[in-house]
Amino acid sequence: MTLRVSLTPCWILHRRAWRESSVILDALTRDHGRISLVARGARRPRSSWRGLTEPFRALQASFSLRGEMGTLTGLEAGDGSPKLQGLALWCGFYVNELLIRLLPRQEPAPELFDAYTGLLPKLADPEHRAPALRRFEMAVLYETGVAPDLTRDAKTGEPVAAGGWYRLVDETGPVRTSGPGPESWEGQVFLALAGGQIGSKAVGKPGLQRDARKIMGRLLAFHLGDKPLYTRKLLDREES
Amino acid sequence: MSVSALEELLEALRCLPGVGQRTAQRMCMHLLERDREGAGRLARALELAVERIRRCDQCRNFTENTLCRYCASERRRGDVLCIVESPADILAIEQATGFDGRYFVLLGRLSPLDGIGPEDLGLDLLARRLEAEQVRELIIATNTTVEGEATAHYLKRMADRNGIAVTRIAQGVPLGGELEYTDRSTLAHAFSGRQPVR
Ligand SMILES: [Zn+2]
Numbered sequence: 547m548t549l550r551v552s553l554t555p556c557w558i559l560h561r562r563a564w565r566e567s568s569v570i571l572d573a574l575t576r577d578h579g580r581i582s583l584v585a586r587g588a589r590r591p592r593s594s595w596r597g598l599t600e601p602f603r604a605l606q607a608s609f610s611l612r613g614e615m616g617t618l619t620g621l622e623a624g625d626g627s628p629k630l631q632g633l634a635l636w637c638g639f640y641v642n643e644l645l646i647r648l649l650p651r652q653e654p655a656p657e658l659f660d661a662y663t664g665l666l667p668k669l670a671d672p673e674h675r676a677p678a679l680r681r682f683e684m685a686v687l688y689e690t691g692v693a694p695d696l697t698r699d700a701k702t703g704e705p706v707a708a709g710g711w712y713r714l715v716d717e718t719g720p721v722r723t724s725g726p727g728p729e730s731w732e733g734q735v736f737l738a739l740a741g742g743q744i745g746s747k748a749v750g751k752p753g754l755q756r757d758a759r760k761i762m763g764r765l766l767a768f769h770l771g772d773k774p775l776y777t778r779k780l781l782d783r784e785e786s
Numbered sequence: 787m788s789v790s791a792l793e794e795l796l797e798a799l800r801c802l803p804g805v806g807q808r809t810a811q812r813m814c815m816h817l818l819e820r821d822r823e824g825a826g827r828l829a830r831a832l833e834l835a836v837e838r839i840r841r842c843d844q845c846r847n848f849t850e851n852t853l854c855r856y857c858a859s860e861r862r863r864g865d866v867l868c869i870v871e872s873p874a875d876i877l878a879i880e881q882a883t884g885f886d887g888r889y890f891v892l893l894g895r896l897s898p899l900d901g902i903g904p905e906d907l908g909l910d911l912l913a914r915r916l917e918a919e920q921v922r923e924l925i926i927a928t929n930t931t932v933e934g935e936a937t938a939h940y941l942k943r944m945a946d947r948n949g950i951a952v953t954r955i956a957q958g959v960p961l962g963g964e965l966e967y968t969d970r971s972t973l974a975h976a977f978s979g980r981q982p983v984r
Contacts, residue, residue, distance in 0.1 A: 565804055596969075597972065598969065623971070632939045635935060635936050636936060638932075639898045639932075777899070780898055
């Protein structure tokens, strides 16, 4: 059965040249999830899709979908493309790689789509960038059904104490430990991540952003397996 | 069981971009049926090119010598360096502009999602040049894709570390183009990059 979709909101996560003049798109749509689309002739000099098949551009896509690979039938610029430059652009690549690696294809994810749409403009704002990234990383874990409960000790089931120290043994969540150490973090960081409060004025502990980034990095690593994100490696280098 | 010469040729032709099985078959039949002389010439030219053509020690352009013609020329100024993605871009700039500075060829662009990082673009070589040479201006002529944008940002940071001025070639409405038919993002770029009328 062929599904025909007309002008639905869409972001391109990645694209690669295919054959002489076509492009294969890895796209995130609001109602049909992450899909692969072939854009025939998109690289021809006079193609009306030229310059449109770019990541970080708000788009409306029409396509037909049958099996694994769909066919792009229409593409129009939507409203509200964020202006990403420099570090913001690199963070955008990071988010796209994260989605490509963790999000299964063809599973509708409207909430994650909206979260992505809300995230992009925040990447351009140095103050909100890091907290927004942490919230989005959590959203990806929730969407894929592997988010651990960060408010409870994974071994004992006890509520996480803001002043206690915890480490991550595996992807199931924080486990209480005796005290500070290189791989242990304070309970309040886990609680802030769980409550989406990273970056809010209420949780202003120094080093919280850095700890939150490390914790999310560890959690994501469990699901990324032995092939870490390339963009994350570049970002670590950029920021150090 | 050994692969026949025909199968080997078909397979070899498919290393060309855009050449699939059908095209390879057509090329193969043409060379063997109609133009055996051309086939021989092609084979010799390919062999010679692969053997002789290398990358310029200074700018990574293709050359048969240690330095390409632009790096070797004494008439070109060394204080302006234009960064391009491919040797084809050099040809385009040479034909269209009166640029008389030197080049650096990335042979690609930063594309983190394809695993292409700074070390794949010879940026360590460029960093050494920026430190050692008296470069006054870096002209960034990368493509206007997001990857070209990311590359430009990286180059800007490299230049900043050495106190070198950076310019980027303008992006805008094509000559003879009509605003109505210019795509939105090009028009937005052209608008924000407007210039005083002289
Ligand atoms: Zn050269």
